[in-house]
Amino acid sequence: MAGEKLVERSVEADGFTIRRWEQGAGDPLVVLHGAGGPVPSVAQDLLAANHRVLLFELPGFGEHPNDRSQSLADLANIVVAAIDALGLERPHLMGTSFGGAVALHVALDHPGKVASIVLEAPAAFRVGSVPPPAMSPEQMIKAFRRHPEREPVWTGPNPDVMRRAWPLVERTLVATPEFDEGLTERMAACDVRTLVLFGDFDGVIPPENGRTYRRFMRNSSLQYVHDAAHDIQGDRAEAFADVVGDFLRRGMAFLVPDEDTLINP
Secondary structure (H helix, E strand, O other), X not given: OOOOOOXXXXXXXXXXXXXXXXXXXXXEEEEEOEOOEOOOOHHHHHHOOOEEEEEEOOOOOXXXXXXXXXXXXXXXXXXXXXXXXXXXXXXXXXXXXXXXXXXXXXXXXXXXXXXXXXXXXXXXXXXXXXXXXXXXHHHHHHHHOOOOOOOOOOOOOOHHHHHHHHHHHHHHHHOOOOOOHHHHHHHHOOOOEEEEEEEOOOOOOOHHHHHHHHHHOXXXXXXXXXXXXXXXXXXXXXXXXXXXXXXXXXXXXXXXXXXXXXXXX
């Protein structure tokens, strides 16, 4: 786990013990990880300058199995239960890839519980995607990181976490349609303020999938981050933190126009 300022804690929610790593102070920002498990980042360190950042570990990704959750909605309910147990009043919510799909369901099922959501390469729509287990180690690194040599050096997802959690990912996400029309209908009724970010070199989920969120979520903005792959926080930490931090502070008046934009600061 990166960053000396991180403090590990846990909370009981919906019958699960949810581990979390906290840093910073200010308006709370709950962070949901991807299918590789929780990974603190430089981008989160930067966001902690103005926010209380809480990185949750979703049930099933830690030492204890999660055979109970059967859908993204089930996981969204657990996240909301943890938010309530911590006494957080309408925090911001940020989800990466698999965690982005869970965050979307939080916004759809519990819109009053969050102030806004940030979706980093979200996996709810993944037309043309390649599941990481189908990739070779070399392909996986290239798909996730445009610059794997940058600090911290990245060698791929933790294989123990992937092996432990992949059955949960398969039944809650992989088993769902790559393009779910029913989900788009629900998104059209969602007013939660939303920022969607894709790296223009994403090798896991084609960046074109981002247009689905922009098309159906009327209170949303889609931004492409130049020279980044699936792990935008790892490739472009400062650019990611700049745009996300400004969005969290100023909502839809943030530093880029309310249209599809390529970010290359």
